[in-house]
Amino acid sequence: MRKGERRKQELLQIAYRMFITRGYENTGVEDIIEEAGIAKGTYYYYFESKEQTLEEVIGMMIDEEMEAAKEIAASDISVPQKIVGIISAARPTQEEQPIEGALMRPENVLMHNKIRQKLMSDMVPILAKVVEEGINEKIFDCDNIPERVRMMLVVSGEIFDEGQFTERDVEVFIDMTEKLLGAKSGTMNFINKLIKR
Amino acid sequence: MRKGERRKQELLQIAYRMFITRGYENTGVEDIIEEAGIAKGTYYYYFESKEQTLEEVIGMMIDEEMEAAKEIAASDISVPQKIVGIISAARPTQEEQPIEGALMRPENVLMHNKIRQKLMSDMVPILAKVVEEGINEKIFDCDNIPERVRMMLVVSGEIFDEGQFTERDVEVFIDMTEKLLGAKSGTMNFINKLIKR
DNA sequence: ATACATTTTCGACCGAAAGTCGATTTTGCA
């Protein structure tokens, strides 16, 4: 009796794609079951509610990003580069969005929020580890690491997620990061080059 | 033909109270009209939609807070104290909430978000003015003021709105603020005393 | 006061969308 597991994964995949491309609020349970070719009852055999489906979908997304983040943390690039890499990874999949910023639209606040919350709690420990590494290397110098890391993530999320940010935002963000971590001015400056795509 | 205006204000007041105490999602149009003692149609004679009602309610809230913020900005307390005062004013009315953190609950993300957005855009210019004042007084020293102010607001909102924050959070926030604004260490330290109520 | 126009009110009705449930089919296994 393993058929069920596959079915659930299939539904999860469909929901995942639809939630991201059309948004959570714009996706009806009807849409999902239509594409899957199943009946309402079957859907609710696998999920308690639409919101629980969202929860699981987000779990999938975050897991992927956590994977990427851990890989970056373990790689042998410089600590500042790790930080930038992880922060970049730590945002909702920006590919596969047909309509501009579908994720951040008013209709999708619920999803956006849940993502942010989970991302935050999962990502802080990893980033904190990297910062400690930086402290050992004497690149950084600060206390209360988790709190500082959290603030960095909060700001990066709010400023960069919307897609609308200026060069000045980046500049200030770099400055803030360096000071927050007690780094020498210029340590994080390479971010600038990365951003200008 | 002025009767209508009064009616609308009445509805706005009821909605305001209900949205804050029970949350937006938990308040049905039915609830509002029941308390007002009117029919569905009457409600929709005054509002295009439930969401538009929310918009107007939020407008009311923010207006009040803007008023307070402007007063603080114009008063003759010290610049750092103004900043703290304004930031404190710049958050959703924390009184009149029966259930703990009703505003931030998952059901109320929509409202919470709209509030934050409006608060942010309205508050940045005022705070920026105050920071400039501080620069003139040589207390602060920084460029890109609006961007820096925005980051302060973002962090304060995210960290302090939930009600769940530690002493360390405050400590780091103070440190961040000082560095973000180019203030001497200790300039903002009095916040600590304020927070410990 | 009368008639006509405008504003305000009413509440039955609509439609969308999530969620329920008992019946039925499929599947694994003894």
Added chain:
DNA sequence: TGCAAAATCGACTTTCGGTCGAAAATGTAT
């Protein structure tokens, strides 16, 4: 082959925001 568990079905229910045409209240010009 037969039975229990798993999986599927789809009609039905509920909830809730929103619509609409009719009616009542109010204002205004003659």
